[in-house]
Amino acid sequence: MLNNNICDICNSENIDTIFRYNNTLYYTKCLCCGFIKKNPNIVTIDYSIEYHTKEKLYYSKSLANNYFKRLAKKINPNQYCLEIGGSFGFFSKYLQEYKQCIVRNIEPSIFAASYANSQNIRTFNNIYDLDIKLFDYIFLFHVVEHIKAADIKNFINNAMALLKQGGVCYIFTPNANSFSLKLLGKYYTWLAPDEHTNFLSSNSLNYLVDNNEITLSILEEIPAFIHYPMPSFLSFIRKKLFKHKVNDFIELSENTNVKPKLKKIKLILVLKNIFSIFVKLERLLFYPIYRFYNMFSSHKDELVIELKNVKNNLKIK
Numbered sequence: 063m064l065n066n067n068i069c070d071i072c073n074s075e076n077i078d079t080i081f082r083y084n085n086t087l088y089y090t091k092c093l094c095c096g097f098i099k100k101n102p103n104i105v106t107i108d109y110s111i112e113y114h115t116k117e118k119l120y121y122s123k124s125l126a127n128n129y130f131k132r133l134a135k136k137i138n139p140n141q142y143c144l145e146i147g148g149s150f151g152f153f154s155k156y157l158q159e160y161k162q163c164i165v166r167n168i169e170p171s172i173f174a175a176s177y178a179n180s181q182n183i184r185t186f187n188n189i190y191d192l193d194i195k196l197f198d199y200i201f202l203f204h205v206v207e208h209i210k211a212a213d214i215k216n217f218i219n220n221a222m223a224l225l226k227q228g229g230v231c232y233i234f235t236p237n238a239n240s241f242s243l244k245l246l247g248k249y250y251t252w253l254a255p256d257e258h259t260n261f262l263s264s265n266s267l268n269y270l271v272d273n274n275e276i277t278l279s280i281l282e283e284i285p286a287f288i289h290y291p292m293p294s295f296l297s298f299i300r301k302k303l304f305k306h307k308v309n310d311f312i313e314l315s316e317n318t319n320v321k322p323k324l325k326k327i328k329l330i331l332v333l334k335n336i337f338s339i340f341v342k343l344e345r346l347l348f349y350p351i352y353r354f355y356n357m358f359s360s361h362k363d364e365l366v367i368e369l370k371n372v373k374n375n376l377k378i379k
């Protein structure tokens with residue numbers, strides 16, 4: 063099925079629908095550059111208030127730790143660093159503590175930004191508020207896939223304009239060519255249609271930075287489960303059988319006129335804990351299988367991209 067769309071990245075008209083998610087959402091792929099996008103390409107989350115919560119603190123720290131371990135050797139000490147979408151500022155904190163870098167963080171979430179500022183990580187809500195104009199390093203960890211497809215080109219090029227000559231931008235983002243995405247289609251864990259609007263391929267990046275002032279290298283492809291939880295079949299079945307989350311149930315009981323049945327709530331919480339033990343066991347059991355599968359899958363889930371600013375005459379649009 064062909065659409066009359068034009069690819070936001072390479073301007074090709076050769077766009078194909080690859081699968082339908084539900085009655086209103088479908089996904090298309092550009093047959094020229096491999097860019098995949100959600101249609102309609104709308105952002106449904108208000109990132110200033112909805113995305114980051116207290117519950118995400120621990121998880122966010124462990125992700126930052128993973129990213130830092132992966133990049134630490136590439137980062138020189140005492141440099142100016144900017145993280146865009148750096149949430150609570152944990153990665154910036156590592157740069158500050160272990161590399162003695164001067165760090166800035168851009169984070170639209172009011173909650174996450176105020177947490178980062180309280181931890182002595184200078185955080186701004188948008189790029190135009192920055193008090194430093196040029197950086198040696200810029201980091202974009204899983205940010206690009208949250209941007210509207212039509213805005214990606216400007217977004218990346220505006221970020222690149224903040225790099226000094228010889229400065230480097232690191233981007234981590236899901237891979238449009240991922241074998242798992244091809245295999246699982248609408249059931250792919252990283253599809254996350256509420257959050258992710260697009261998936262870049264290594265080829266589409268060539269069009270994004272079609273500019274001889276920037277050099278592009280794909281450093282590696284990483285399986286998703288290295289950084290993010292592996293898919294759980296038990297959780298999938300649970301969601302199919304019981305649509306409500308445990309917290310929703312407790313809220314429901316508290317909001318009705320009937321007195322909350324404490325015994326029943328306690329029982330449900332015990333069952334929830336037992337279930338989460340089973341999910342952990344399931345992940346342990348499947349871990350070697352995922353390892354094995356990823357040894358042979360042609361393209362992995364996550365792209366690690368390095369963009370270098372060769373000359374410094376890039377301009378913010």
Ligand SMILES: [Zn+2]
Pocket residue numbers: 069070071072073074092093094095096097266
């Ligand atoms: Zn394209």
